[in-house]
Amino acid sequence: MRRESYRDRALVVRTYDFGEADRIIVLLTRNHGLRRGVAKGVRRSKSRFGSRLQHFVDIDVQLYPGRNLxxxxxxxxxxYYGSGIIDDYERYTAACAALECAERLAATDGDEDPWLFDHLTETLARMQESDHPTLVLDSFLLQAMGHAGWAPSLFDCAQCGAxxxxxxxxxxxGGAACVNCRPxxxxxxxxxxLHLMWLLAHSHWPAVLSTAASPDGGHLLAVAHRLTRAHLQWHLEQKVTSLTVMDQF
Structure with a gap:
């Protein structure tokens, strides 16, 4: 039976060159989850829409279902969210990590939930002008983990509830642990x-920025990022390459 084409909002989360002029595009769509499609001829200079199939571009895309792609x-x-991101290394690496993590999280989520797409576009918009892109990334990850149902416990003991x-x-x-339950x-x-992570998970940005500016802020930011990354990768059961790259600098 012939399947009809459809349109959806999407962000490019990964690309692969395919053949001489084509490219495979992995899209996080708003209403259809992850979709893998082939864009024919986009690597040619005369391509009509190749420049739009790039990272950090929110697109209205038309897709035609196929057997595999x-x-x-x-x-x-x-x-377009690239302005302010692609010319700043810290913002760029944090934004790339957000895209990769969104792809991994979407693979475990339902197809018809627009939350992840909406949250990712909001994160990229905030990251364009943020002086603390890693905090923006951590906020995105903590909220995405909460939406997926495995947010870390940050106050009560995750094991016994103390x-x-x-x-x-x-x-x-599952996160914080008391002296009796800590493995x-x-x-x-x-x-x-842990309190900073709670603030990030609930988007309390004035308090977050106040903490970042405190004498011990740099240390607290580093610890919060390390714990957020560890919790994410534990539950995904795999490392996220872009997060590893971030932590090398």
Whole structure:
């Protein structure tokens, strides 16, 4: 039976060269989850829409279903988030990490939930002008994990529910752990770092920026990022390459 083409909003999260002039595009769509399509001829200089099938471009894309890959037959730009990102290394690496993590999270999510797409576009828009792109990324990740149903516990003990604050954290038990429940290998963390993660998870930006500007802010930001990354990768059961690249600098 012939399947009809359809349109959806989308962000490019990954691309692969294919053949001499084509490219495979992995899209996070707003209403159809992850879609993999082939854009024919986009690597030629005369391509009608190849420049729109790039990272950090919010597009209105037309797709035609195929057996293995969909065909991308049109794309119109809705918004461009690359300005302020592609010319700043820290913002660029954080934005690339957001795209890769969104792809991994979408693979575990339902197809028809627009939340992840909407949240990713909001994150890229905020990242364009942020002086703390890693904080914007961590906020995105914590909220996305919460939406997926495996947000870390940041106050009460994740194992027994004992009220905090606690000073141990381990992804295996679900986040913060009391002295009786903390497993071997738990990270010893200041309670202020867990509170910062809570602020990020709830988008309390004035308090987040106040913490970042405090004398101990740099250390707390680093700890919060390390714990967020560890919790994400534990539950995805794989490393996220772009997060590893970020932490090398």
């Amino acid at each position: 969909e065909s991308i037959t049109g794309a119109d730009t809705v918004a 009220p905090g604050p606690h000073h141990a954290f381990h992804p295996a038990v 071997s290998g738990s990270a010893e963390v200041p309670e202020e770092a």
